[in-house]
Amino acid sequence: MDELNLIEKAKQGNKSALNLLLTENYNILKGYIIKMTGDPTLSQDILQETMLKAVLNIKKFSPKAKFSTWLITIATNLYRDNLRKNKPLTELDENIVSTSDNPEVDTISKLEYTEILQVIHGLSYEKRAVFILKHFYAYSYEEIGKILNCPIGTVRSRLHYSVKYIILELERRGITHE
Amino acid sequence: MSKKEKLINTLIDKHYNEAYDINIINESRNQVQVDVNNNILDKAVDVAAFESKMDGALEKMDLADNIDFSINIDTLKIIEQAAQIQTKRNSFKENVCFIITSILILSVVSVVFINIGIKFLIYFQVLLFFIMPWSLIPLSKHVLRRSENE
Numbered sequence: 001m002d003e004l005n006l007i008e009k010a011k012q013g014n015k016s017a018l019n020l021l022l023t024e025n026y027n028i029l030k031g032y033i034i035k036m037t038g039d040p041t042l043s044q045d046i047l048q049e050t051m052l053k054a055v056l057n058i059k060k061f062s063p064k065a066k067f068s069t070w071l072i073t074i075a076t077n078l079y080r081d082n083l084r085k086n087k088p089l090t091e092l093d094e095n096i097v098s099t100s101d102n103p104e105v106d107t108i109s110k111l112e113y114t115e116i117l118q119v120i121h122g123l124s125y126e127k128r129a130v131f132i133l134k135h136f137y138a139y140s141y142e143e144i145g146k147i148l149n150c151p152i153g154t155v156r157s158r159l160h161y162s163v164k165y166i167i168l169e170l171e172r173r174g175i176t177h178e
Numbered sequence: 179m180s181k182k183e184k185l186i187n188t189l190i191d192k193h194y195n196e197a198y199d200i201n202i203i204n205e206s207r208n209q210v211q212v213d214v215n216n217n218i219l220d221k222a223v224d225v226a227a228f229e230s231k232m233d234g235a236l237e238k239m240d241l242a243d244n245i246d247f248s249i250n251i252d253t254l255k256i257i258e259q260a261a262q263i264q265t266k267r268n269s270f271k272e273n274v275c276f277i278i279t280s281i282l283i284l285s286v287v288s289v290v291f292i293n294i295g296i297k298f299l300i301y302f303q304v305l306l307f308f309i310m311p312w313s314l315i316p317l318s319k320h321v322l323r324r325s326e327n328e
Contacts, residue, residue, distance in 0.1 A: 015261075018257055019253050019254055019257060022257075030249060035242055044249045044250075048256065051251065052259060055256060055260035056264065076295055090260070112241060113245045116245070119239070120239075135194075135236065141196055151245055163193075163235075163236070164186065167231060170239075175238055176234045176238055
């Protein structure tokens with residue numbers, strides 16, 4: 001069943017269509033929130049709140065954009081609100097889930113992941129959002145502008161800044177070499 | 179903005195398949211002049227060198243795609259929770275509507291009663307006595323249909 005059909009059914013109150021929509025977009029949303037927050041507890045809260053808000057407001061959703069884009073917009077707004085209310089968290093390493101059976105490889109990759117997350121979190125939330133949306137989800141400048149509610153020129157300059165910062169930061173940390 | 183900065187920005191746009199000015203890159207390729215300053219980005223005026231440096235760095239960033247936290251979310255539970263919130267909101271709205279309507283009806287009745295007197299109250303009650311049972315049937319049918327749709 002295509003997304004438009006599912007959305008239409010979900011709007012009419014069909015719970016299984018709604019559930020399917022959420023589960024199909026779960027991984028995209030989860031990945032985005034993890035990269036944005038870098039914190040497991042906050043990720044869980046924002047993920048849950050985003051889905052709840054989406055279910056409550058499904059009737060307001062107009063399928064001009066993809067459903068995942070709408071979810072990302074909600075998550076971004078919730079994260080921004082959270083940043084305004086609370087101080088940003090910095091613990092990054094302990095809760096990363098292992099993907100390898102070898103403990104040595106596991107420790108090295110955990111260290112690497114932590115460093116990568118730290119580099120991403122060195123960017124301000126606006127620049128981080130632009131970089132994540134462009135680099136990991138290949139959104140166009142225009143789409144990012146709509147998600148973050150800012151002009152294309154701002155998106156472009158934020159991305160330029162982020163990439164330059166990442167190149168310098170990775171070299172400074174010795175993760176990449178000159 | 180300096181020429182070097184413009185070139186770097188253009189190369190980033192190119193990397194992400196966004197619109198860019200090819201002339202800026204061509205111009206720089208023709209002018210093989212690598213600045214050997216201490217600043218890392220200064221050396222990157224060489225298009226090929228900067229592109230490989232950028233590709234390497236951004237490839238490293240792809241590792242972030244493998245980062246996962248153990249998060250357990252039950253989507254069905256969220257849907258149920260949303261349904262409960264929706265029901266609460268609806269019952270609140272219905273209560274407010276009921277109170278406003280009751281106040282309106284009572285005030286209209288009392289205004290008319292003050293102007294016409296006890297006669298009106300008797301007529302009104304007789305009318306209500308005959309009409310209400312008939313109006314309740316379609317009303318309850320409508321309510322039932324609405325709850326079935328929900």
